Amino acid sequence: MSEQPLPTFQDVLRASRTIAPYLKPTPLHRYPALDALLGAEVYVKHENYQPIGAFKVRGGINLLAHMSDAERARGVVTASTGNHGQSIAYAAALFGVRSTIVVPEGANSVKVEAMRSYGADVVFHGAKFDDSRRHGAVLEREQGMRFVSSGDEPLLIAGVGTHTLEVLQEQPDVEMVFVPVGGGSGAAGACLAAKGVSPHIQVIGVQASAAPAAFRTWQARAPHSADNTTVAEGLATAEPFMLPQQILWHDLDDFILVDDDELLAAVRTYLEKAKTLAEPAGASTLAAALRMKEQIQGKKIALILSGGNISPEQLRQCLG
Ligand SMILES: Cc1ncc(COP(=O)(O)O)c(C=O)c1O
Numbered sequence: 001m002s003e004q005p006l007p008t009f010q011d012v013l014r015a016s017r018t019i020a021p022y023l024k025p026t027p028l029h030r031y032p033a034l035d036a037l038l039g040a041e042v043y044v045k046h047e048n049y050q051p052i053g054a055f056k057v058r059g060g061i062n063l064l065a066h067m068s069d070a071e072r073a074r075g076v077v078t079a080s081t082g083n084h085g086q087s088i089a090y091a092a093a094l095f096g097v098r099s100t101i102v103v104p105e106g107a108n109s110v111k112v113e114a115m116r117s118y119g120a121d122v123v124f125h126g127a128k129f130d131d132s133r134r135h136g137a138v139l140e141r142e143q144g145m146r147f148v149s150s151g152d153e154p155l156l157i158a159g160v161g162t163h164t165l166e167v168l169q170e171q172p173d174v175e176m177v178f179v180p181v182g183g184g185s186g187a188a189g190a191c192l193a194a195k196g197v198s199p200h201i202q203v204i205g206v207q208a209s210a211a212p213a214a215f216r217t218w219q220a221r222a223p224h225s226a227d228n229t230t231v232a233e234g235l236a237t238a239e240p241f242m243l244p245q246q247i248l249w250h251d252l253d254d255f256i257l258v259d260d261d262e263l264l265a266a267v268r269t270y271l272e273k274a275k276t277l278a279e280p281a282g283a284s285t286l287a288a289a290l291r292m293k294e295q296i297q298g299k300k301i302a303l304i305l306s307g308g309n310i311s312p313e314q315l316r317q318c319l320g
Pocket residue numbers: 054056082083084150180181182183184185186187233234235279281282306307308
């Protein structure tokens with residue numbers, strides 16, 4: 001179990017003030033074609049329009065903004081399948097901090113190039129994210145940098161929760177928020193924000209059935225590892241993060257698994273119905289809403305479209 005203090009709704013409110021000078025609120029759009037498809041009043045939160053193309057940047061800026069000068073001088077190291085790494089690289093550049101990002105071999109080239117463009121040192125290590133994560137901890141010990149966990153960091157969770165806070169500031173009577181789950185920081189932040197506004201707002205987590213570690217851990221209320229073979233690298237973790245899990249155990253209302261072919265189909269649906277580019281993890285919430293079509297009829301729902309950093313190869317797979 002994580003020893004860290006759990007972040008709170010107040011921390012999300014504080015994060016919202018901290019990130020305001022650096023990030024504009026992202027658009028919340030409605031598309032008649034999506035309403036018709038789902039039989040609901042659907043609001044899409046466009047985190048794919050963030051400067052790095054994903055919601056993670058909210059957490060990275062909140063974390064780096066709170067670091068002491070001494071911590072910043074050490075530099076930061078982290079492991080990522082892409083968007084968390086981009087977030088830390090982007091925020092590190094903003095605050096003049098050196099960053100090293102460990103990524104799995106074969107990481108999404110669009111994300112790797114973006115990290116480099118922000119000045120990060122990118123190190124390839126291991127076949128899967130979980131191998132990169134272990135190597136990041138080694139670099140921390142060897143080089144004295146500050147290791148940033150992609151899940152077990154209160155400031156990251158509070159930072160990313162601001163996406164849901166923005167949804168509810170604009171549409172306070174949204175009844176359900178659908179949020180993707182990889183390590184669980186985004187969903188934990190969404191829970192803090194939603195339950196802080198009203199305990200009646202339901203938060204639904206969505207994970208790939210081909211990487212269900214967080215789902216199994218949530219279901220069993222105990223750590224569970226699982227296979228990690230999903231095409232959606234944003235959702236690809238084999239081991240759970242226990243800090244966000246503790247929040248999810250308390251506050252998450254439901255947890256849906258979707259198959260990889262549903263993720264790819266949802267990317268295509270976003271292109272056709274909303275003229276917007278989602279990566280498979282970002283489209284997961286649409287795939288889940290389609291699965292829950294009966295339960296959402298007539299409801300006012302928000303889908304967190306968490307990112308749009310799809311590689312050309314993935315896009316071809318979706319269209320093929
Ligand atoms: C686009 C996208 N969506 C969802 C997630 C999952 O977020 P979390 O790890 O906070 O659960 C990620 C993680 O990198 C991501 O990149």
